[in-house]
Amino acid sequence: MPAGEQSPLNTYLAHLEKGELAYQFSPDAGKAVFYPRVLCPFTGSSKLEWRISKGLGTVHATTVVHPAEGAAYNVALIDCDEGFRLMSRVEDIAPDKVRIGQRVRFRVHRPGGEEPPCPVFVPAEAA
Amino acid sequence: MEGLKRASAAIVGVAESDLGHVADGLSVIDLMAQGVQRALADSGLRLKDVDGVFTATTQSRLSVLALCEYLGLDPPFIGSTIVGGSSFEYHVAHAMSAIEQGLCSVAVIAYGSTQRSVGRKQASVREVNPYESPFRPFMPSSAYALAASRHMHQFGTTREQMAAVAVAAREWALLNPAAWEKKPLTIDGVLSARMVSYPFTVRDCCLVTDGGGAVIVTSAERARSLEKKPAYVLGCGQSVTHSAISSMPDLTVTGALASGKTAYKMAKLGPTDVDVLALYDAFTINTILFLEDLGFCKKGEGGAFVAGGRIGPKGSLAVNTNGGGLSYCHPGMYGLFLLIEAVRQLRGECGERQVKDCDVAIAHGNGGVLSSQATVILGNSATV
Numbered sequence: 001m002p003a004g005e006q007s008p009l010n011t012y013l014a015h016l017e018k019g020e021l022a023y024q025f026s027p028d029a030g031k032a033v034f035y036p037r038v039l040c041p042f043t044g045s046s047k048l049e050w051r052i053s054k055g056l057g058t059v060h061a062t063t064v065v066h067p068a069e070g071a072a073y074n075v076a077l078i079d080c081d082e083g084f085r086l087m088s089r090v091e092d093i094a095p096d097k098v099r100i101g102q103r104v105r106f107r108v109h110r111p112g113g114e115e116p117p118c119p120v121f122v123p124a125e126a127a
Numbered sequence: 128m129e130g131l132k133r134a135s136a137a138i139v140g141v142a143e144s145d146l147g148h149v150a151d152g153l154s155v156i157d158l159m160a161q162g163v164q165r166a167l168a169d170s171g172l173r174l175k176d177v178d179g180v181f182t183a184t185t186q187s188r189l190s191v192l193a194l195c196e197y198l199g200l201d202p203p204f205i206g207s208t209i210v211g212g213s214s215f216e217y218h219v220a221h222a223m224s225a226i227e228q229g230l231c232s233v234a235v236i237a238y239g240s241t242q243r244s245v246g247r248k249q250a251s252v253r254e255v256n257p258y259e260s261p262f263r264p265f266m267p268s269s270a271y272a273l274a275a276s277r278h279m280h281q282f283g284t285t286r287e288q289m290a291a292v293a294v295a296a297r298e299w300a301l302l303n304p305a306a307w308e309k310k311p312l313t314i315d316g317v318l319s320a321r322m323v324s325y326p327f328t329v330r331d332c333c334l335v336t337d338g339g340g341a342v343i344v345t346s347a348e349r350a351r352s353l354e355k356k357p358a359y360v361l362g363c364g365q366s367v368t369h370s371a372i373s374s375m376p377d378l379t380v381t382g383a384l385a386s387g388k389t390a391y392k393m394a395k396l397g398p399t400d401v402d403v404l405a406l407y408d409a410f411t412i413n414t415i416l417f418l419e420d421l422g423f424c425k426k427g428e429g430g431a432f433v434a435g436g437r438i439g440p441k442g443s444l445a446v447n448t449n450g451g452g453l454s455y456c457h458p459g460m461y462g463l464f465l466l467i468e469a470v471r472q473l474r475g476e477c478g479e480r481q482v483k484d485c486d487v488a489i490a491h492g493n494g495g496v497l498s499s500q501a502t503v504i505l506g507n508s509a510t511v
Contacts, residue, residue, distance in 0.1 A: 061280075063273050063324045077372070118261040
């Protein structure tokens with residue numbers, strides 16, 4: 001066993017494996033912290049709590065990537081209701097139909113193989 | 128914090144290396160050395176005068192060592208800050224600081240890239256971000272596209288307005304014999320080009336070329352003893368707001384707001400004093416963001432500001448007169464070329480694209496994905 005704590009990334013991924021979107025909360029700053037870290041960027045303290053998001057959010061920014069080969073796909077920044085932002089994509093609708101301000105709901109995507117799970121979103125009304 | 132002294136140093140030599148698609152087998156250090164030789168010739172100084180060396184490139188991990196070895200130098204001061212395309216604007220401030228402190232007297236700042244020859248994948252190592260890479264953003268284009276999507280949403284900025292930035296850059300490029308692009312471009316030509324990452328087509332994105340160059344910085348006193356007109360460093364400012372686009376505090380406000388403020392304060396100048404702008408146009412939205420954040424128009428009005436040819440050769444504000452990263456040259460870290468063009472404009476060396484009565488120039492560098500911003504304000508002797 002390596003010495004020291006589990007990495008923030010592996011804690012985050014372990015939650016995703018269970019179908020949970022985890023984030024950190026800094027009690028001293030009263031703010032959400034994302035991506036997960038070993039210290040709080042607002043206070044410098046290592047006092048950070050892990051919390052589980054309710055999985056609801058709003059599209060903050062969106063683009064459609066047109067790769068040289070293969071189908072176009074969405075990449076978006078999502079503002080979760082708990083006050084943190086993450087990169088993701090909105091699925092179940094055409095990539096160019098994703099709109100800023102649209103309400104979305106988290107679901108876990110499991111690519112399989114060596115790839116770890118990742119958080120994707122679907123339109124909230126369709127979830 | 129006292130900071131740098133206005134006009135204590137000047138840029139006295141500038142040069143590009145070979146550009147575009149360079150000869151087979153030329154290394155990035157070869158290109159840096161070409162730049163150093165040509166910039167020294169431009170300044171009237173010699174290699175033995177050089178006692179400060181600054182470099183940045185993505186293709187040599189210890190590039191400053193490689194260049195020192197190549198040039199046969201063991202300088203008392205070196206620097207290799209690498210913050211993407213804005214690195215060279217940081218180097219100017221660092222060289223100026225070293226010169227003020229007496230740590231060196233003649234500094235060269237050099238860059239080289241062969242990304243077109245070797246391919247983008249070979250030119251820079253792909254970094255995996257476990258919180259972004261799974262979503263396959265096409266970097267850096269998608270990051271800037273996300274910022275553009277916010278600008279369009281919040282302020283009603285249109286694809287046509289962004290295309291106007293590319294068209295203006297192309298009009299300038301047609302006046303620059305060194306520019307990569309040689310054919311005219313229209314708004315429709317931008318909009319109908321191959322889509323890369325919405326709202327950007329390939330014409331909203333910077334070129335992929337080889338290239339390099341160097342600039343020479345020395346004290347104001349020594350600069351006055353040289354033949355060419357010095358370009359005095361009047362102001363410097365920098366800002367780091369984030370690294371990854373998902374951590375950018377506000378996608379419509381860049382660190383240029385802070386870097387510009389610092390640079391203007393040091394220069395004791397404001398936007399209305401500036402005659403020519405060299406803004407890091409990696410993507411068309413950049414020019415709009417930096418015109419806003421550097422105070423040339425209000426936040427949100429950049430799209431309307433650039434429409435109708437205002438920043439082109441026939442317009443009222445001269446922006447990216449070399450044709451910019453969009454149409455002149457973009458080897459990956461374009462910031463050095465901003466300084467080269469700003470100095471040439473201040474000297475009056477720009478031929479057909481020369482801006483009249485050019486006393487004050489801004490070179491504004493951008494690095495990462497709008498992550499690092501650095502502003503350098505340069506002026507000729509009328510400003511000192």
